[in-house]
């Protein structure tokens with residue numbers, strides 16, 4: 393049993409950080425005496441990682457009966473990880489619980505990361521860093537077609553959060569810029585915490601794949617809610633980008649509910665690259681959690697036929713998915729991630745990819761602040777309710 397070491401108060405901010413013993417692994421089957429069930433082994437594995445209570449958990453788990461009836465498919469549910477709190481919510485809050493706890497434990501006073509200009513990760517990292525008393529430094533790379541003035545959507549929120557925003561041009565070197573900033577911070581006598589985009593790949597100061605551990609724990613939360621509601625999940629569909637959301641889901645599903653298929657919908661990367669990335673993070677996660685589990689290539693489903701022209705480029709199918717989800721369930725999706733993932737779900741339902749007896753969960757990973765900078769494209773293709 394990992395021992396609960398302490399509940400330390402973070403200086404100056406008054407937030408409790410649960411700190412657990414980092415050593416003494418309980419891999420499957422190595423508990424003394426009685427044989428522990430996978431859920432117990434899993435919970436103990438997660439409890440060995442430090443967490444900062446930033447996210448509002450558990451997030452709601454709800455049925456979408458009107459959308460299911462409209463599409464003519466199986467039962468559809470939604471896991472509302474857009475409701476995690478932390479400056480408009482999204483999947484990054486779960487990851488930041490673990491990542492920023494690590495930053496605090498390492499005595500960091502700034503957090504340095506990189507992403508795109510309209511990054512949800514950057515916005516939520518800024519909010520979480522602020523909440524834990526650290527300064528956010530964001531290296532944001534502009535795409536050719538993207539303007540940064542006036543600040544809108546996530547970029548506006550980054551500014552409100554007082555993040556130190558460094559915009560770099562499309563051909564700029566993000567990682568070199570991050571390295572320069574981190575060494576300038578160190579020269580100034582400060583301790584920066586460098587973490588990669590999306591909190592997915594290890595590197596910089598994040599030496600364990602704790603973003604994926606967080607999502608493994610998110611799947612465990614979902615499974616508990618479904619079981620309590622008497623619902624047997626067969627599929628989870630979600631937007632997949634930097635990979636740790638999917639990697640965590642895959643690890644926990646394989647261990648706790650191997651009948652559940654995790655279907656990642658690419659938001660811009662190719663199938664081959666996405667599958668390899670998720671597989672690598674999932675395997676690293678199994679190792680970090682000291683689980684007795686093999687993740688096979690067949691466990692990773694990463695579909696690249698739904699992102700359209702390119703990452704971040706809107707199309708009429710995405711607008712249709714956003715509008716229909718809003719008009720049937722009152723749920724807002726975003727144009728870059730969840731709207732595209734929903735086009736995949738729509739297509740699979742309409743083309744009979746699921747059996748009528750299946751139960752499909754759409755994991756809503758957030759991103760809604762990006763609706764605003766996409767206002768023109770959205771308005772152009774939004775169906776008129778009078779024509780529906």
Ligand SMILES: Cc1ncc(COP(=O)(O)O)c(C=O)c1O
Pocket residue numbers: 482483512513590592631632633634635636637638726729730757758759760
């Ligand atoms: C709203 C939203 N959904 C999904 C994702 C993809 O998550 P991951 O990067 O863990 O694959 C992101 C990543 O930025 C996101 O912002």
